[in-house]
Amino acid sequence: MIPPLSEGEAERRRDRSALAERLRRLKELDGGSFGEFASDEGRAARKGAHPGAAAARVDNLGEILAGWARVAEHLWLRETVRPSPLRAHRPARFVTHGVADDSRLLFLDIETTGLSGGAGTFAFLVGLGRVQGEYLTVRQYFLSDYPGEPEMIAALSEAFGDESFVVSYNGKSFDLPILKTRFALNGRTLAPSGHIDLLYPARRLWKRSLESCSLHTIETEVLGKNRDDDVPGFLVPEIYFEFLRTGTHDRLESVFAHHLEDIASLAELLDYIEHLSGRTLPAGVDPVELGRMLLDRWPEAGLEILRSAAEKGEPRALRIYSDYLKRAKRFDEAAAFWEAAWKMSAGFYVGVELAKYYEHKARDMASALSVVNKLEAMTRAARLAPSLGANDLRRRRARLERKSQSQGR
Numbered sequence: 526m527i528p529p530l531s532e533g534e535a536e537r538r539r540d541r542s543a544l545a546e547r548l549r550r551l552k553e554l555d556g557g558s559f560g561e562f563a564s565d566e567g568r569a570a571r572k573g574a575h576p577g578a579a580a581a582r583v584d585n586l587g588e589i590l591a592g593w594a595r596v597a598e599h600l601w602l603r604e605t606v607r608p609s610p611l612r613a614h615r616p617a618r619f620v621t622h623g624v625a626d627d628s629r630l631l632f633l634d635i636e637t638t639g640l641s642g643g644a645g646t647f648a649f650l651v652g653l654g655r656v657q658g659e660y661l662t663v664r665q666y667f668l669s670d671y672p673g674e675p676e677m678i679a680a681l682s683e684a685f686g687d688e689s690f691v692v693s694y695n696g697k698s699f700d701l702p703i704l705k706t707r708f709a710l711n712g713r714t715l716a717p718s719g720h721i722d723l724l725y726p727a728r729r730l731w732k733r734s735l736e737s738c739s740l741h742t743i744e745t746e747v748l749g750k751n752r753d754d755d756v757p758g759f760l761v762p763e764i765y766f767e768f769l770r771t772g773t774h775d776r777l778e779s780v781f782a783h784h785l786e787d788i789a790s791l792a793e794l795l796d797y798i799e800h801l802s803g804r805t806l807p808a809g810v811d812p813v814e815l816g817r818m819l820l821d822r823w824p825e826a827g828l829e830i831l832r833s834a835a836e837k838g839e840p841r842a843l844r845i846y847s848d849y850l851k852r853a854k855r856f857d858e859a860a861a862f863w864e865a866a867w868k869m870s871a872g873f874y875v876g877v878e879l880a881k882y883y884e885h886k887a888r889d890m891a892s893a894l895s896v897v898n899k900l901e902a903m904t905r906a907a908r909l910a911p912s913l914g915a916n917d918l919r920r921r922r923a924r925l926e927r928k929s930q931s932q933g934r
Contacts (some may be wrong), residue, residue, distance in 0.1 A: 599673025619822040631689040734809035
């Protein structure tokens with residue numbers, strides 16, 4: 526019998542399948558040579574585009590890119606202002622704990638010409654969103670042809686500034702490495718003062734309840750956003766290549782709109798996560814992971830969530846809650862919790878912790894021995910292997926018997 530795939534392996538196989546399909550479509554579109562940008566004539570010649578298409582396209586770019594400002598020959602800028610999704614008061618700030626001023630947050634998303642992060646892949650559309658008071662201002666930089674990349678990199682270098690704290694989704698593995706490569710190839714350095722990749726907290730909070738933690742899935746299932754007529758992300762490079770070769774621009778605006786919504790969703794998701802600090806949580810949120818995330822910045826709120834989950838029988842929460850109290854040397858609180866849990870479920874982990882407490886903190890050898898005897902009976906009944914603690918219990922019982930005799934003298 527073939528064992529079922531783990532959740533992680535199944536997700537990795539789905540990701541590889543999606544990447545393979547995107548690569549196949551891009552190769553079909555570009556005759557197997559996408560990523561080559563030798564000349565306008567070369568691009569036009571492939572796939573039957575007539576040689577004058579690229580040159581003719583330049584003449585009416587102003588009409589094609591209505592609402593965009595031309596910054597350089599091949600670089601365009603569009604600025605969009607909308608109400609900021611970030612509420613003024615975010616109770617936890619466990620995601621943005623290193624940033625007291627939201628104006629330092631820089632929401633980043635890019636659209637690229639390929640799937641890899643090598644030197645042959647570049648970003649043709651870069652979006653930067655900043656919070657300015659009650660508004661989110663998004664600047665989109667569009668590269669209408671590759672020779673304009675130096676001007677784009679120069680503009681981005683100024684826009685990033687020295688104090689920006691980047692917020693992205695999968696930017697640690699994709700967006701920032703690509704931009705850093707392009708900066709380096711243009712003789713510049715990209716080094717933001719900090720980076721928050723929302724993919725990681727999103728995975729921790731929702732990987733147990735959602736089939737995928739892609740931004741699109743998070744938008745739909747968590748934020749309740751449904752994009753009408755949105756262009757699929759894997760088609761974006763294809764649309765750009767088509768524009769470069771033939772001047773076809775019918776679908777470009779859908780790419781720009783898709784990109785703009787990705788950036789807005791980053792701000793919405795950040796705000797949503799940082800308000801997950803109450804005892805009553807939305808369906809689908811993993812309370813154990815949320816409790817762990819809160820412990821560093823808002824420990825009492827994290828402990829409340831973990832305790833609630835532990836009382837409902839979640840073993841992960843029980844361990845994390847207990848370990849935190851022990852590290853904080855709050856042994857009496859931990860013991861009261863273990864005693865209640867021991868009476869309810871008599872779990873092996875709880876019993877061992879309670880026996881340790883009775884022996885080393887309360888100096889109550891009789892109570893400790895009673896717990897150990899019950900644990901040994903549990904291991905015999907369940908036929909647990911010695912590696913699961915049976916040998917340790919025998920040694921612990923022998924030690925407790927010696928200490929009990931010493932106390933009785």
